[in-house]
Amino acid sequence: MHLLINIDVPDLPAAEALYTRAFGLTAGRRFGDGGVELLGAQAPIYLLQNAAGSTAAAGARRDxxxxxxxxxxxxxxxxxxxxxxxxxxxxxxxxxxxxxxxxxxxxxxxxxxxxxxxxxxxxxxxxxxxxx
Missing domain, CATH: 3.10.180.10 (2,3-Dihydroxybiphenyl 1,2-Dioxygenase, domain 1)
Known part of the structure; x- marks a missing residue:
């Protein structure tokens, strides 16, 4: 099994700055304006830009x-x-x-x-x- 960690955030640049500074991670690949891969943990962490109020799982709205x-x-x-x-x-x-x-x-x-x-x-x- 290969584990990937995905974290929805409403502000990708702010989240990237916070997680790299807080946990010593580094930015890897970028996926347009919608995502960034963070490296340095045992599994890659993907920050995914998703606006507050957008549709999430089971019809719920992100907040x-x-x-x-x-x-x-x-x-x-x-x-x-x-x-x-x-x-x-x-x-x-x-x-x-x-x-x-x-x-x-x-x-x-x-x-x-x-x-x-x-x-x-x-x-x-x-x-x-x-x-x-």
Whole structure:
């Protein structure tokens, strides 16, 4: 299986600037004015220009206010606090305090378009610390 990540945004240049600055990604191929490929993660991330109010899945209309979805993206970092500082300076909003767990630390963020993100810092064996 080959995984691709697609993120709808209403402002492609602003989203490209935010994600490259926040997560150290680089722009790859461009797809006219409608999309850009971001590289530097284990899977390519495609930012897709879609206006607020345009038709989305099942006839729903896109809006870019903060929303809940059962799918979000986790970014694993070596050092959480500097990564959090970089993400905040780039324009993400911190939604929770840094929380320590058996597998490491996590903090929840949101981008300006309502998408949820988490920064994770694993310790020792990461999720294997709690796997059964």
């Amino acid at each position: 870019y206010i903060r929303h809940w979805t059962p799918v979000h993206l986790d970014v694993v970092v070596d050092h959480l606090e500097p990564a959090l500082d970089r993400a905040l300076q780039a324009g993400l909003v911190q939604e929770t305090d840094i929380r320590e767990t058996d597998w490491g630390c996590i903090v929840r963020l949101a981008d300006p378009w309502g998408h949820g993100w988490c920064l994770l810092q694993f310790v020792n064996r990461g999720y294997d610390e709690i796997a059964t």
